[in-house]
Amino acid sequence: MPFNGKSGKFNASINTVEIGCGEKAIKIGGENVYPFYTFDAPIENAPKIGVMISDLGLENEPAGVKAYYEGCSSFAEIAQKAAAMPGADFVCLKLEGADPNGENKSTEECMTVLKEVVDAIDVPLVVYGCKNVTKDAELLTKAAEVAQGKNVLILAAKEENYKGIGAAAGLAYNQKVGAESAVDINLAKQLNVLISQLGVAPANVVMNVGTAAVGYGFEYVVSTMDRVKAAALSQGDAQLQMPIITPVADEAWSTKEAIASEEDMPEWGDQEARGIGMEVSTAASVLASGSNAVILKHPTSVATISALIKELV
């Protein structure tokens, strides 16, 4: 008597969201099974990988990242190189220089960079704010306008600033809206409801339910994503059926494990290998928990996770 397992296919499915335009546009979501459960039903769209670049350039990047971009002298060249990274599906431009607690660049300065990147690449683009809710409200509203016609994903509208960003990105300029909440299923759902009340179609919303690096309270990330996917699929909760995108690079590369130099922690060994370890482990974990896209930055991590997805889907 052979193995007789019940199929775990659901009647409900995750929304399919398309980002970018032309031949290189990507679709995320669409599946009606748990992550990588291809034995239940085919996965509609394989999870996608984005490469994160920053408007602060390459100065603070690990050696392997710097080496990859060697010779790039403008944001246009960096963006093109990122788009060409083996395994990459899209590019994510982080406007961290706008942070009032950091460089505090003006919105105009940031838009010059954004314009340069938008014009340089033909792969889909994700625009990532500076995490300051007040500045992001202004910055991302403008970004939605500047990138008009490119079908970009704006990351992210939060509870504090969703009105302006949601309206600009989702209504005025026909971009995709990222809805960011802090590792809690109820907050994620509430924000989706609020954004849909603005009039943004659910098919234009992608969630960032929040993340941490592995080892840093990651159990909350796993349980939040597990519960979101269970609610979306087994209970057919339409307000949680948006696909999930998870920016992994920032979290993974700012941990002690990735930052501590070999001089400080000689027994820990090669610093870059540790950073890659944190990045691939966090990425594989959020994918296994239900992310439909991840944002990474190290070429080795991108290649590894891309190979992993190819093997599994």
Added chain:
Amino acid sequence: MALKGLDIFKLTPKTNCKECGSPTCMAFSMKVAQGAVDLSKCPHMSEEALATLSEATAPPMKTIKVGTGDAEYSLGGETVLARHEKTFVSRPRFAVNLTADMDIDAVMAEVKKVDYDRIGEQMHAEMVYVEYTGDSAAYVEAVKKVCGIGKTIILGCKDVEAAKAALEVCKAEKPILDGADASNYADMVEAAKAAGVVLGVTGADINELYDTTAAIEKLGYKELVLDTTGADIKTTFATTVQVRRACLAKNPDRTCGYPSIVNLSKIAPNDEPMQIALASMFVLKYGSIIVMDTMNYARALPLYGLRQNVYTDPQKPMKVEPGIYPLNGGDENSVVLTTVDFALTYFVVSGELERSGVPCNLAISDAGGLSVLTSWAAGKFSSTSISKFIIENVEPKIKCRKLIIPGKVAVLKGDVEAKLPGWEVIVAPNEAVQLVKFLKDMQAAGEI
């Protein structure tokens, strides 16, 4: 299927003798049905009744014990597919893959360098997987080298004679014999039974694995683990998930109710980042033993952190030990910051403090493992608890008299100052991420 209290009651002697500690047989039966009391507490159950009941009340997934002494580990025994439903119980263990042609002493010397404490848990590779490559004498020699080094041994060997010879040298350490398949299972069961060890079952695909396991159960041997490693990554993931799902389904399939072994050295050989990625997935999704090429810090730091996170009981918060944690070379003259003992808070705060590069002391008092606002609301993080901790533990050791308290409990400033004469109390920003700038500004202004 779980039995109801009444079904159990019918099989009790119904004498209400109270020897089990419950006032009546009925009360005892109800407790057994809930899983609160073990059936064996009743000394008067008939053999027959015991057999019927233990079969029916047995958990859907067996708990298998392997190894001896400090290297004894429990595998399996899970009751849910997702940790938020209840909790995961037996954390996956990591094994290092070895073959006879390697310099085993050198490999193990490297592996042993990873052995550290992470929030009260000792992290190291707990097991070794010794793979048979065709030379029986060399295999036995290799197994001898890993005896008595405090690691649980897994024999990856499908050759019955070689397996028997290897068991002779290591059976006292309660290894796992991972070698039964459709062609050799009868002999392997005999060898495992004779040596008293757990048997690993493999199959070309999930059906063969299932049928072989069923056949072994028929032979009366149930000390098993299922090697769910397939030909490639996709089938390995599929088999591992499907087996676990079948045994924890509403109508559990007990033939699937055993822990699993996944061998990454077979499906992603010599690819460290890929092994880290796969190991992470199998920590989340149903690997009980994860075999890899080696163990080093690039692998250990993410994987053990992930495992510790995911295997915490959602009902019990992770706590760090109360105490003074000097950061960035903080000494007795460095500023003191305080926060709660909730592990997540500690990690986030200490991480930001380290990023600031400012030498400081982080004083953690016992706040019940709750977050700042929750413990404050519960009265476990108050001006009294903070000042008591500072006077008893910090004052004797630290000369600096500046104390930074979390922004979320700014309201405590006055009270803490009143209870700590001589101290200057400073309120930190609301969010940990703002600490970097806050401390750097203070340092630049010469305040600390």
